Amino acid sequence: MSINYEETANKIKLLAHPERLRILDAIRRESECVCHLIALLNKPQPYVSQQLSLLRKAGIIEDEKDGLNVYYRLADREIANWLDDILGEVVDEQPEMSQHKKLVTCPCPKCETEAEVMVEPMFAQ
Amino acid sequence: MSINYEETANKIKLLAHPERLRILDAIRRESECVCHLIALLNKPQPYVSQQLSLLRKAGIIEDEKDGLNVYYRLADREIANWLDDILGEVVDEQPEMSQHKKLVTCPCPKCETEAEVMVEPMFAQ
DNA sequence: CTATTATATTCAATTTTTTGCATATTGTCA
DNA sequence: TGACAATATGCAAAAAATTGAATATAATAG
Numbered sequence A, B: 001m002s003i004n005y006e007e008t009a010n011k012i013k014l015l016a017h018p019e020r021l022r023i024l025d026a027i028r029r030e031s032e033c034v035c036h037l038i039a040l041l042n043k044p045q046p047y048v049s050q051q052l053s054l055l056r057k058a059g060i061i062e063d064e065k066d067g068l069n070v071y072y073r074l075a076d077r078e079i080a081n082w083l084d085d086i087l088g089e090v091v092d093e094q095p096e097m098s099q100h101k102k103l104v105t106c107p108c109p110k111c112e113t114e115a116e117v118m119v120e121p122m123f124a125q
Numbered sequence C: 001c002t003a004t005t006a007t008a009t010t011c012a013a014t015t016t017t018t019t020g021c022a023t024a025t026t027g028t029c030a
Numbered sequence D: 001t002g003a004c005a006a007t008a009t010g011c012a013a014a015a016a017a018t019t020g021a022a023t024a025t026a027a028t029a030g
Helices: A005-015 A018-027 A034-041 A045-057 A077-087 A099-103 A109-124 B005-015 B018-027 B034-041 B045-057 B077-087 B099-103 B109-124
Strands: A061-066 A069-074 B061-066 B069-074
Touching: A005 A018, A005 A077, A005 B005, A005 B018, A005 B077, A018 A034, A018 A045, A018 A061, A018 A069, A018 A077, A018 B005, A034 A045, A034 A069, A034 A109, A045 A061, A045 A069, A069 A077, A077 B005, A077 B077, B005 B018, B005 B077, B018 B034, B018 B045, B018 B061, B018 B069, B018 B077, B034 B045, B034 B069, B034 B109, B045 B061, B069 B077
Parallel strands: none
Antiparallel strands: A061 A069, B061 B069
16 A cells, blocks of 8 residues: 555645635535636636636546536545645634625525525514 | 635645655655655656755755755654645554665665664574 | 527646756865 | 765756636526
8 A cells, every 4th residue: 555646646736726725615515506616716707617627527526517507516525634634624604704705696596595594684674 | 814725725736746745755754865865766866956945945844964964854743744644644664664675775874774774684594 | 499697618828837957065085 | 175975056948737718518498
């Protein structure tokens, strides 16, 4: 069981990229749809799709299609562990501190639901 | 305490390289001299020195000079932990399985000592 | 079928990294 | 001092990664 340095280096190489790290951090709790990630990175859609493609082809993430939308999630627990090591454990944030706040304008079904949940209390009082 | 993805990516980038991983793996138990690493990688001396220079300038490894020889070691425990995560924990090997076997021809003082230690029992019986 | 929306692919230009090689530096010994 | 041995540095060529932008595909609604 000796180490394959080439293979290991290639895997890490894909993690050593700021936007890809941002993507991986975003999906490591639960899967997120591409439109989320586009809003989060604030980059052109083809750019985001390219990064997703690299990660997918390397077996780091997996996609799940739902109509027009595509959701991405980490491929396995090993990747999740690597991310925990590199980015720190996932912290459960307060709603008002949530990174999702800036994604509320995303038009995907999931976001619209979340937006309602967050907006309703404001009109309730 | 939000994550700086650029900085994190830059740190990992230097680890995402097969020869540098090999170097780091070699020095993570204890410091090793450059001539060791040249023998281990089987690469030209300037090549190895360049990789060491990159790692040194990034604060990943530290050097310790002893006459003509230079020994390198990991800079801190955080790096060691990253390596444990990426390469697995250090396994204490049997002498006959040791990676050091192939380094015995290295001319540095440390190696000559190790060579004696290994050779003597063969003549003792 | 056509239009639209979400996402993917392709490809070339740019930028960065890697590598090879010549040369420089530094310490030691005679 | 001069010669040698171990290591470092500088620089250019080659290779690889990144990015931007045009275009393609696929699902859905009408």
